[in-house]
Amino acid sequence: MYGVVVESxxxxxxxxxxxxxxxxxxxxEHSGIxxxxxxxxxxxxxxxxxxxxxxxxxxxxISLNCSSQLVDTxxxxxxxxxxxxxSKAAFSALPDSPTKSIRDGLVDQVTxxxxxxxxxxxxxxxxxxxLVLPQFLKVFPVYANCLxxxxxxxxxxxxxIDERAYxxxxxxxxxxxxxxxxxxPCILPLHIMTDNAECFPNAVRCSSVMLSTNGIYxxxxxxxxxxxxxxxxxxxxxxxxxxxxxxxAIWCGEYSLPVLNTPFSQKVRKxxxxxxxxxxxxxxxxxxxxxxxxxxxxxxxxxxxxxxxxGASYLDFLxxxxxxxxxxxx
Numbered sequence: 001m002y003g004v005v006v007e008s009x010x011x012x013x014x015x016x017x018x019x020x021x022x023x024x025x026x027x028x029e030h031s032g033i034x035x036x037x038x039x040x041x042x043x044x045x046x047x048x049x050x051x052x053x054x055x056x057x058x059x060x061x062i063s064l065n066c067s068s069q070l071v072d073t074x075x076x077x078x079x080x081x082x083x084x085x086x087s088k089a090a091f092s093a094l095p096d097s098p099t100k101s102i103r104d105g106l107v108d109q110v111t112x113x114x115x116x117x118x119x120x121x122x123x124x125x126x127x128x129x130x131l132v133l134p135q136f137l138k139v140f141p142v143y144a145n146c147l148x149x150x151x152x153x154x155x156x157x158x159x160x161i162d163e164r165a166y167x168x169x170x171x172x173x174x175x176x177x178x179x180x181x182x183x184x185p186c187i188l189p190l191h192i193m194t195d196n197a198e199c200f201p202n203a204v205r206c207s208s209v210m211l212s213t214n215g216i217y218x219x220x221x222x223x224x225x226x227x228x229x230x231x232x233x234x235x236x237x238x239x240x241x242x243x244x245x246x247x248x249a250i251w252c253g254e255y256s257l258p259v260l261n262t263p264f265s266q267k268v269r270k271x272x273x274x275x276x277x278x279x280x281x282x283x284x285x286x287x288x289x290x291x292x293x294x295x296x297x298x299x300x301x302x303x304x305x306x307x308x309x310x311g312a313s314y315l316d317f318l319x320x321x322x323x324x325x326x327x328x329x330x
Contacts, residue, residue: 001026002088004172018048021280023175025088034066071121074134080176083143087179091152091168099153106153110144111321113137115328131322139184141321142314146183146303149311156309158296170223178222178280185221185301188271191237195263200271207304207314213290216241218268219301220275225283227255228298231290240264242287252294255287 003024005013013024034040046058067073086109090102114133122132133141151159152168174182186203191214193201204210204217211217213230216237220226229238235246240262244250257269276283288294299305304314312320 002085002092002172004169018046021175022173023084024173025085027085027089036066036068039066040064070116074117074121074137077134077136078176079137079140079143080180082137082140083147083183084174084176084179086144087147087183088172090147091172094152094168099155103148103153106144106148107321107324110141111324111328113140114321115325118325119329128326131318131325141318142304143180143183145312145314145317148317149303149307149309150183154307154309154311156307174222181220182222184303185219187217187219187301189215190218190264190268190271191215191233193264193267200274205304206302208299208302218271219298220283221301222279223281223283224297225272225275225285226298226301227285227287228295229287229289237264241268247289250287250289252288252292253286255285257285 001013001024004022005015005024015022028042030040040063042062042064044060046060047055048058049055086106090106093102117134117137118126118132121134126132148154150167152164152171155164171179171182185206187206187210188203189201189212191212206219211228211230213232214234215230216233217228217230218225219228229247229250231247233247238244238247238250240260241257241264242250243258243260257265257272259265259269272285286294286297288298300307306313306316
């Protein structure tokens with residue numbers, strides 16, 4: 001059992017409280033033989049006291065399909081669900097294991113999963129130099145690298161113990177959607193929106209090479225919102241959004257967007273409001289500009305880049321995993 005639990009035994013778990021925004025992960029073992037025609041059935045019961053002092057029991061039943069084909073397991077896998085389970089398992093092990101062994105164990109798990117797929121599911125036409133990823137787990141390595149170099153498992157100089165403990169407890173209760181956006185933030189290029197745009201602009205990858213100095217980007221990871229202003233961003237956009245005349249006049253820090261009667265301001269505030277409504281907690285908004293000392297906050301969300309505390313870039317991590325997979329095949 002992995003999550004924010006008070007006590008966990010073989011088949012019982014004690015929780016301080018439970019609501020619709022709390023999740024935990026369970027790892028089940030079986031010693032018998034599962035038959036495809038019968039499937040597998042899981043039942044769990046939640047005994048609780050509601051706000052009125054009434055004792056109640058809620059029973060959950062689920063039926064799962066079974067398969068003797070390993071390829072079916074990979075075909076039905078979801079990267080977000082898998083990384084949520086691994087993140088809860090990794091953070092739950094922190095009190096008893098050093099962070100380095102947890103990071104190394106995470107890399108080993110990723111390597112063995114991809115090696116298993118390459119050996120048992122990939123076609124014989126795959127060349128040795130080709131990296132093979134399951135169709136529904138293509139983003140799994142990037143999630144794993146983000147988890148591996150998170151402030152909890154690979155803390156930087158700016159991460160205090162209190163901040164690491166807070167992130168650990170928050171992530172232990174996140175669902176797959178929240179975990180995914182926390183590990184791999186959403187970065188929206190606001191400057192490409194047209195006056196007639198009715199929906200969000202397409203997100204860009206979390207890498208500095210994807211950013212333009214002429215742009216204005218809004219990033220969010222489920223905990224904070226960061227508005228990044230490029231050094232060459234058009235003055236008219238800055239004026240219509242922040243009500244300041246020039247880039248040099250932008251004040252960096254926690255911010256509340258001014259209510260302006262301009263199309264750009266209205267669209268950005270609508271996006272911020274929609275993001276806030278999607279999250280289970282209020283997200284503070286920070287404004288940073290390129291070259292400012294507070295830009296580190298935005299740079300920490302560029303999770304595909306190499307980090308100052310030694311976290312590998314996504315491409316370096318992918319190359320390392322690929323080499324490790326090939327070694328296991330020999």
